[in-house]
Amino acid sequence: MTTALPTTPARTRSAGSGKLRALRKNRLAMTGGVIAAVFVLAALFAPLVAPYDPARPDFADALAAPGWSHWLGTDDLGRDQLSRVVYGARASMQVGVLAVALAFVVGVPLGLLAGYYGKFTDSVVSRLTDTMLAFPFLVLAVGLAAVLGPSLTNATIAIGISQIPAVIRITRAETLRLRHVDYVAAAVANGGGDATVLFRHILPGATSALTVQATVGIPAAIIGEALLSFLGLGVQPPEASLGVMLSGAQSFLAPAPWMAVFPGLAVVAATLAFNLLGDGLRDVLDPRGATR
Amino acid sequence: MSLSLKTARPVPVRLSPMTSYLLTRIRQSLITLVLVSMVVFAGIRALPGDPALALAGEERSPAALAAIRADYGLDDNIAVQYGRFIGHAITGDLGTSSRTGLPVADAITAALPVTLELAALSLLLAVVVGIGAGIVAAVRRGRPEEWLANALALLGLSVPTFWLGMVLVLGFAIALPVFSASGYVPFAADPPDNLRRMVLPAVVLGSGLAAVVMRQTRAAMLDSLSADYVRTARAKGLSRREVIGTHALRNSLVTVVTVLGLQLGHLISGAVVTEQIFVLPGFGKLTIDAVFTRDYATLQGVVLCTSAAYILINLLVDVAYSLIDPRIRLGGAR
Numbered sequence: 145m146t147t148a149l150p151t152t153p154a155r156t157r158s159a160g161s162g163k164l165r166a167l168r169k170n171r172l173a174m175t176g177g178v179i180a181a182v183f184v185l186a187a188l189f190a191p192l193v194a195p196y197d198p199a200r201p202d203f204a205d206a207l208a209a210p211g212w213s214h215w216l217g218t219d220d221l222g223r224d225q226l227s228r229v230v231y232g233a234r235a236s237m238q239v240g241v242l243a244v245a246l247a248f249v250v251g252v253p254l255g256l257l258a259g260y261y262g263k264f265t266d267s268v269v270s271r272l273t274d275t276m277l278a279f280p281f282l283v284l285a286v287g288l289a290a291v292l293g294p295s296l297t298n299a300t301i302a303i304g305i306s307q308i309p310a311v312i313r314i315t316r317a318e319t320l321r322l323r324h325v326d327y328v329a330a331a332v333a334n335g336g337g338d339a340t341v342l343f344r345h346i347l348p349g350a351t352s353a354l355t356v357q358a359t360v361g362i363p364a365a366i367i368g369e370a371l372l373s374f375l376g377l378g379v380q381p382p383e384a385s386l387g388v389m390l391s392g393a394q395s396f397l398a399p400a401p402w403m404a405v406f407p408g409l410a411v412v413a414a415t416l417a418f419n420l421l422g423d424g425l426r427d428v429l430d431p432r433g434a435t436r
Numbered sequence: 437m438s439l440s441l442k443t444a445r446p447v448p449v450r451l452s453p454m455t456s457y458l459l460t461r462i463r464q465s466l467i468t469l470v471l472v473s474m475v476v477f478a479g480i481r482a483l484p485g486d487p488a489l490a491l492a493g494e495e496r497s498p499a500a501l502a503a504i505r506a507d508y509g510l511d512d513n514i515a516v517q518y519g520r521f522i523g524h525a526i527t528g529d530l531g532t533s534s535r536t537g538l539p540v541a542d543a544i545t546a547a548l549p550v551t552l553e554l555a556a557l558s559l560l561l562a563v564v565v566g567i568g569a570g571i572v573a574a575v576r577r578g579r580p581e582e583w584l585a586n587a588l589a590l591l592g593l594s595v596p597t598f599w600l601g602m603v604l605v606l607g608f609a610i611a612l613p614v615f616s617a618s619g620y621v622p623f624a625a626d627p628p629d630n631l632r633r634m635v636l637p638a639v640v641l642g643s644g645l646a647a648v649v650m651r652q653t654r655a656a657m658l659d660s661l662s663a664d665y666v667r668t669a670r671a672k673g674l675s676r677r678e679v680i681g682t683h684a685l686r687n688s689l690v691t692v693v694t695v696l697g698l699q700l701g702h703l704i705s706g707a708v709v710t711e712q713i714f715v716l717p718g719f720g721k722l723t724i725d726a727v728f729t730r731d732y733a734t735l736q737g738v739v740l741c742t743s744a745a746y747i748l749i750n751l752l753v754d755v756a757y758s759l760i761d762p763r764i765r766l767g768g769a770r
Contacts, residue, residue, distance in 0.1 A: 271464070271467055271468060271471065272471075274464065274467075274468040274471075275468050275471040275472055275475065278468050278469075278471075278472045278743045278746055278747050279472070279475075279739070279742075279743055279746075280700075280702070280704040280705045280742060280743075280746060281702070281705045282704070282705030282706075282708045282709070283704065283705070283708070283723065283738075283739055283742050283743070286708070286723055286724065286727055286735075287479060287735070287739055289727065290726075290727045290730075290732070290735060291479060363594070367596045370596055370598075370599075371596060371597075371598060371709060374598050374709070375708075375709065375712060375724060376728070377727070390598065390599060390602065393602065394602065394713075397602065397605060397606050397610060398610050401606055404599070404602045404603070404606065405603075408595075408596070408599035408602065408603065411596055411599060412591075412594050412595050412596070412599070415593075415594040415596070416590065416591075416594040419590065419593060419594055420590075
């Protein structure tokens, strides 16, 4: 993982636009990108998109099958499923973006330090990473939920923390690789200070790998939120979240299978979209990882 | 253990690369384990309020609290408390569940076989299906078979475990009642019934892992198939089956073993959810129940055991890996 590769030439701007073109040609990645964009837009404009109030019960219309008035049917309280899926997507995106942001804010500086200074700093950071990795994601999240109490914010924190080790490792590996690349060595020889070298030369070089990590992290966080909320450790009912909807659907599997099918499809569509986009980005940005 | 013998030698000896690699890995694992135990120990004390209240659960009479204070020595210095916690944990004493009043260690021992069976079945499924599909995808490159295997893998990665569980229950326990969707019967008591109940959970838990294994096998096989030694083997006139089976596959398995090791955390997390859906009385259910009943002693024990097991398995995977591939211990990926 941390093997130092032979020097790679610094990227130029024209190469960047060529990559964008290559990404546009990748049909799967573009499909993923479009679905992801729809998901993001639905999340941003949920109040405009949702046909009904997601929290308003209508007992006369409970457990209605999908039809013209309720495209995705209604749940046991007669709430419109489509509106709840849209608001659920909003919760998912919120967790996805914020959790990944948290992981980056903590993980990137630590990874840079560990990779750049090596020795003692590296040992401390690496042991810290190992300690965090020693807790399987759900055990960590469950523990945090137990300590902090279940809520959307705490689920976001738990998921963000669980993604920190991966961000540290990737940043560290990139830093190790870039430290010996010619243009960085030149910057050091020119008397560039540590901060300059780290933030002006090494960090930009690590952007590709970190972009790919973000596209992996967002779907993981979306699934994580759904999972925690499903277990009752995340978003609390009556708030809408895809996990909360699925958890509620468990008691109505036989009479109202649509309650389980549509929120699940939304999770799958969102994660699939981000994964496809991420695969495409990896092919374009990180040729070393493309064969993996 | 041989470890103490080796480290106790008075004269520094030149250790073989393998031994020194092993010693480094063991030392790292031990440090991690100690750090983990500190986090677990600190976690329960980070709870807002009195840890005695947390450990007591519902039983909150002054007498019960005093008993807990004395039992856990909560008035002692924090370092002394930690030392005692570790001492007890090493001898298998993980405290008493505030929910059942029984030793936490007993609850864990009772839950372990369920989770182990679930994990073993899913692992078996993941390895058989994943490696099989990976070989097919690599060998039939560019054909519909590869496309199908890739699509299945991508689905396996994108479908969340718990939703797959619900869909399978809907399909194979409600619509077509082939399998049973809840409860556990020990294998020794009634093997067919046990399997009837474990198939769906194993499929649910194994699917994501199978997808990862498939992708890795495919990538590794593609690498191997284009390698010089495989071309040599072909040129020697070996049959296609021999080339793929003995030459290409064997080298690809190194990667697969590592990936399996890295995925164990997901397996543990997945088991928590799977057991919740299928109402299996395993480790995961014990954990979730402990959270909801605020049974912190059990939670502490379960988290400590899970993490310790995870660290140990990772150590074993690394050792196995270094035995298979000498470059790891000689070159040092770290």
